Amino acid sequence: MATKKLRRSAMLGRVVAATATLGLVAGLAACGSDSTSSNPTTDSPTASDISGELNILVSSADASDKAFGEVVDAFNAKYPNAKATLNSVPNDTYPTTKSAQLTAGKVDIFVVKTFREMPDYAVDSTSEDVQLAQSGGLLDLTDEAFMKNYTPSVLDSQAIGGRQFAVPTGNSYVTGLYYNKKIFADNGIEAPTTWTELQSAVSTLEGAGVTAFGIGGKDTWPAGLVMNGVVGGLYPTAADKQALTDSLWDQSASLDSGVPLEVLQKTQWVFDHAQKNFSGAGYDDMPAAFANGDFAILPDGTWNQPTIDTAVAGAFEYGYIPFPASDNAADNKYLNGKIELQLGVSAATKNKDAALAFLDLFSSKDVYTKFVATSGFSSAQPDIEQSEFLNSITDITSQFEPVWESIWIANANAGDAAAYPFNYPALKPLGSDDAAAAAAAANSAWTAAF
Template sequence: MNKLRLRSLLAFLFAFALIAAACGSDSDTASDDGGSSDDSSSSDDDGSSDDSSGDDGAASGLEGTLRVLIHQNPPGVEFFESFNDDFEAANPGVNVEMAVVKADDIPTVNQTRLNANDIDVTTISVTGFDKAVQPYMSDVDTPFWQQLIEAGLLMDLSDQPYVQNYDEAAIADGSFDGGVYSLGLGRTIYSGVFVNLDLLADVGIDVPTTWDELVSACDAVTDAGFKCMIAGGQDGWPVFVGTYGLLGALYPDQAGMVEGLWTGDLKWNDERGLELFDRYATYADMLDAESAGLTGDSAGPRFAAGDVAFGPMGAWMAGPIDDAASFEWTYIPFPGADDAADNQTFFGKYDMSLAVAAETPVADIAHAYLAAFSDPATYNDFANATNYLPTQPTAELSNTLGAATAPILQQGNFAIGQEQLYVNPKGAGQWAIGREAALWLYNGDFGDPVEAANQVQADLESGLAG
């Protein structure tokens, strides 16, 4: 009986393979046909004003539901909630349905919802369009925002007047192939460190300006019974802030560094690379053990409690810290270089870039929404609430972060960081993205920095060779 069963099983597997050949091509063509038929019927109903779009926010007579997606960022979400209420009040026929997801889930949710034509205004990317494939790169995967544009799922906004409210660099960041596909609502710094000035004064030390000063400041702080640094170690990525600071300090030309890694002129385990990894290890040690249990969002309030000297965190954390802290603080570039003059640049990215679905049935509402948001006064409030460095030339940060960062930013010392510029070669191993290595040293994935640097370089080369 057993033999019989096995034989029928095998026969069946064979039949399976045959059916596979037949059915599969069936379902393939089915998916090609069905693609366009979806929602097109429902979209024509409100044939009101498709071209009057984008006027100055005073749009009236709009009717319908606008589906908006943004990523988690407490002050940003709060701002959008109240902005949505205002927008609904100004346009009584409009209902805004906003969904909030983790930043990690943004690609997934975009894929699903844009595919299903189930979203109107979406946060297309948390990294901007910088991550473009460079001429010297070969055999890499197309980044997802490019896939979406090439599939015609995003709307070209170039003709919309509100786009012009943003500065040139921001528009360029949202452009691809001659079109403007996203509005970068802000620049954010991911390489800075919050400093508790009162605590440093208590301990009797100055704000560190070089790596050596940071190291000795840390010692002094811990000797005095305080904690040196905390970060949101539980989420992993918040640890990158100090990491990116060190990376920027040692490799001020971040785009050049990416090219160097691709061409082989630079190696993670050459002299400077090893120096970087050595500092990564020191940085990992500086982080208080408590960090491992903190999420990204809770690290700021924790820093605000007052017994921690340094908070390597993104500038977006300024709001929660300001709300809760009862001490004087400032925000400086991570002092990772030996020369104070080299620690004068903030590195970061464009964040919360909004895009419009190409096939949205409510394009007029979507444009009115973005126009209202882009209104200089509204935008200025947004920037101040979220602590994004404004991408509208007229907006200004008038809060503590604005004051702290002004001296550096007025010099034009903001640069896009490596995270936005680097593209991993296909086939590279999981450790190839060496800028993140401080986290691995912190987590204990690697015992010592040299071992980590060698592994990173090997994993990268394995991809470059393929």
């Protein structure tokens, strides 16, 4: 599912949690292996090389649980002298369970969370798992041969100090638009690649009596997919997004002028051309409405494609394109995404060989291909056979560009209006503001934090 942006209370909780784990980090580093850099894997280990128990902890989701279970079964079949066990726990209890199992030395491989390096000005927001990596609590996987299987731009986005401490299990893409090819063809419209082309397409649709966009705004966050799409076109690269974050934190940029204001203006434009009363529409109702032809374009992520496909049931063909927020088509070339579950290895593992053998097997082409097929994730490796839909969008996912939410760093001292910081929940009909008023409120809340 899509990641909901952390609000102020969540950010405060994360900072407290990170601080509380400093003792745990130090303890794990002390009892870990002699070096946090493991030796490069040159050959896949044989069955006789690997033995003992291997405990794997993941946060629960039906599809990924099944996919991990298949890998565990494959591992146990390949290495009969070893015994890998999968422990899946609910997302809300995962952090405490993980901390307890790490402290007790009962986990070898586990899912790491919020795995990104923070700049100096936001060091207090560093996650506990990044602290583990920085303090020697995670094995350094950089030189392991299996890491070469993964797309370099994906690895770049999760590097800590230029090193790799986790295996990326897959990606989800956030900033795409599903569009009804039949409606487009019936009205002589090509898939838009620029903002001007999108505006023209919407004008043609509405002239024919067709509602342009469908948004499930009842839970607010689905409307945030539009905001993320706009940001993706106006700030197309990770460097662009990071530069904006830096400039907001050093207050050399403001949220109520220039391109930041344009983000809200273009988000409001989409809201203005969505179905009536979308603020009361549920996210789960959108696939059926799209299938029914209630609107022509649905902003949604790749994770929801199986549901959309089931709803459409072959009634028409649909396509998927990056949100074309810029008038420079090159800026709209790639979808923006997030890395899904990432697997790290505790430096305190008592079975390092088995842990590395598991990740080596996981990363092998056959096993990984089956994993992404079962989990529904988009591949974090190149040249992997995926579903027909995911194969159809490889040209717009070949370069991994992180979504805004994975770059932006909220300030725990700022008000809710600056949480994203683009204040899309204040825009009509979710709220009562126009773009200028919403941007002014965001800027006021942001500057008041300094």
